[in-house]
Amino acid sequence: MMLRSCYRCLGRRGGGDGLMWHTDLKPHASGDYSIAVVQANSSLEDQSQVFTSPYATYVGVYDGHGGPEASRFVNRHLFPYLHKFATEQGGLSADVIKKAFHATEEEFCLLVKRALPLQPQIASVGSCCLVGAISNDVLYVANLGDSRAVLGRKVFEDSKSKVAAERLSTDHNVGDEDVRREVEALHPDDSHIVVYTRGVWRIKGIIQVSRSIGDVYLKKPEFYRDPVFQQFGNPIPLKRPAMTAEPSILTRQLRPQDLFLIFASDGLWEQLSDETAVEIVFKNPRAGIAKRLVRAALNEAAKKREMRYNDIKKIEKGIRRHFHDDITVVVIFLDHNKGPSHGRHKHNAIGCINAPTDIYSLSADDEEEVMLHPVP
Structure with a gap:
């Protein structure tokens, strides 16, 4: 049963860093999971959620830009559409999954209008x-933008058990040459569709990602030509949409050597390589592993x-x-071939956790609130 709303539960602030929130370990149908968030912006633009049932596990990581409104909207609407x-x-x-992404995009466009x-x-x-979804030992990974899903897979070298990193999502960022060429090919009559400015490649000199929910003025002519919007920002001459909400989707049968999945916003991947992240997870205890990854990124x-x-965590948001x-x-974590007694409580669990909408304003009462609303 999918839930209309997910509320944070049993999370806590992160060890002296008032802008970190984490849940060390919770059960899902085929293992455990851990989640952690640290806020840097004045308003937290990252939103995230995990839904668990006896039959499926859903993960959502939504990295907003230009403000928190779009990521908060996706956090409320995407999972109900999936259900x-x-x-x-x-x-x-x-x-x-494609239909759910498209419905979320269309509803957000209506809100913008x-x-x-x-x-x-x-x-x-x-x-x-x-978005990651696991159902019947099949994994789906759907992506818009440059958040990333990475698999930790067991391999053997010299008779020793090691871990290999396998990237499961496509980074839709024009800093990647293939993505840049893809965008340029869609705009053969616009030599300035991608511009190198302020040290990076950007679409129309504005944005690095080529796919998203929202960014409506770069997708629909009626918005960027609207006199109200033109008073707010510089009009952008576009002959056709510069961005899309079409997700790239990977489908994969899970295998016994697949150990764990890391879903993270690009804030993590700016600091840690795929290989470094999977090594940290492989070599450390499960409890608090998401918080450990965040701290490793902050150390970098x-x-x-x-x-x-210790110096950074004293700096205020913004x-x-x-x-x-x-x-x-x-x-x-992906636990395979366990006996029926393993995680019996897990297979009966239905739950949903949202990371806080804004960590700075999180109160103790908010942390303990659990309110699950079934979708009719």
Whole structure:
């Protein structure tokens, strides 16, 4: 049963860092999971959620830009759409996931249209969107933008058990040459569709990601030509949409050597390689592993400024964005071929956890709130 709303439960602040929140370990149908978030922006633009049932596990990581509105919208609407279409079509599939992404995009566009006269900036708000779903030992990974899913897979070298990193998602970022060529091929008559500015490649000199939910003014001519929006921002001459909400989707049968999955916003991957992240998970205890990954990333961010993490965690939100991005990490452990007694409580568990909407304002009462609303 899918839930209309997910509420954070049993999470806590992170060991002296008032802008970190984490849940050390919770059960899902085929293992355990861990989640952690650290806030850097004035408003937390990363949103995330994990839904568990006896039959499926869903993970969502939504990295907003231009403001938190789009990522918060996706956090409320995408999972219910997934449930609706999966129910209508008799189960999860790549087509169900695409329909859920498209429905979420269309509903957000309607919201933007209604809000534009009073909030013209809403047309320039967007969110990356990374979703993982496990059902019947099949994994689906759907992605818009540059959040990333990485698999830790057991391998043997010299008779020793080791771990290999396998990237499961595509980074839709024009910093990648293949993505840049893809965008340029769609705009053969616009030599400035991708521009190198402020040290990176950007679409129209504005944005690095080529796919998202939102960013409506770069997708629909009626928005970027609207006089209200043109008063808010510079009009962008476009002959056709510069971005899309079409997700890339990977489908994979899970195998016994597949150990765990890391879903994270690009705030993590800016600091840690895929290989470093899977090594950390492989070599450390499960409990608190997502928090450990976040701290490893923050240590790397501190080193780049010749600082320590202890110095960074004293910096307030907003200013802290100059040192690192918002970071969200969800680690999903995959336990295979366990006996029926293993995790019997897990297979009966239905639950959903949202990371806090904004960590800075999180209260103790919020942390303990658990309110599950079934979708009719």
